[in-house]
Amino acid sequence: MRALFARLAGVAALAGTLMASVGTAEAQEIQITGPLAGKPPVMDLRRYREGRFEIAPTVSFTLLDEYRRTIFVGGRLQYNIKDWLGIGVWAAYGVGSIATDLTDQIDQKAKPRGSPLTSSNVTPGAFQDQVGKLEWIAAPQLTLVPFRGKLAIFQKIFVDTDAYIHGGVAFVGLKERGDCGGGGGQPGCTEARSFDLASRTAIAPTFGLGLSFYMNKLMSLGFEYRAFPFSWNRGGFDSRGTGANGEFPDDKVNSEDRTFKFNQMISIALGFHFPTSPKIR
Structure with a gap:
């Protein structure tokens, strides 16, 4: 027992010696000297957006349409x-539309009027005249810009x-x-005027999301994706x-025949920014 106590006392003495020799750890501050002393982390940063108005003409094309593609x-x-952070409004008008291949096929296979197989769902020989179409869109919106930098080309x-x-x-x-077939002066759904x-x-x-490329202090080129989902009767069907x-x-x-559609489009924008020079930090 006497030997055991002696060993324990020796270990305790050694631990005390080590603890006494360990000093408090301190971080050393790095002093920057020369031309960078006192300078901010980023210098001469062009703030292309802050405090500026943007006017951007756009051309847009709808995506994944069943019956009709629209150009805005x-x-x-x-x-x-x-x-x-930006606040604004985007608006566009449909200046043209293109029937899809599915619409052309339905048109070719629709039965003529007077046929016993004439359907209340299809205008014989003119199906593309009954499919829904987008005419205009206006969208008040907020814009958040989480990423910015430089893009290297070659x-x-x-x-x-x-x-x-x-x-x-979006107001669309x-x-x-x-409406047809519901009485109260509505036409029957097989009458020509019901289509x-x-x-x-x-x-x-x-x-949606987008990219802006600043070509100079005044102008930018942008590419944007937009979604605006809602229900509508795109084919004019009683379904x-x-x-x-x-x-x-x-x-x-x-209105019960309207079905949900995740409407989508892409846009190309040419932006003009005012004042004509960005702020520099």
Whole structure:
């Protein structure tokens, strides 16, 4: 026992010696001298957005359409509160549309009027006249810019670039087949006039992302993706309204025949920024 206590005392003495020899760890501050002393982390940073208005004409094309593709011409007006935050509105008008291959095939195979197989779902020989169409869009929106930097082209040309996301509310003017077969003065759904289109305005969320390439102090080139999902009757069909979950035709065309569509488009924008020179930090 005497030997054990002696060993323990020796270990305790050694531990005390080591603890006494360990000093408090301190971080050493690095003193920067020379021309960089006292300078901020980033110098001569061009703030292309902050405090500037943007006027950007746009050309847009819808994507993944079943029956009709639409071409829009419009523009974006935006004020950038900060380099990372902007508020504005984008609006466009449909200047042209192109029938898809599916529409052409349905047109070719539709039965002529008077045939016993004439359907209340298809205008014989003129199906593309009954499919829905987008006419105009207006979207107040916020823009957030989380990323910015330079894009290198062949490691020789460097372009100031930023990536942004946008979101807001879209007001969409469209035409779709009018109500029929419901009585109260509505035409029957096999009458020729029942295939006429009626106008309405849909309200939908809109969101997306984009890239801006700053070609000089005044101008930028942008590419943008936009989604604006909502329900509408794109084919003019009587496809719903009866059955357990309303999933079967009911010989009527009305709002129950509208189905959800994740509408999408891409846009090309040429931006002009005012004042004509960006702020430099």
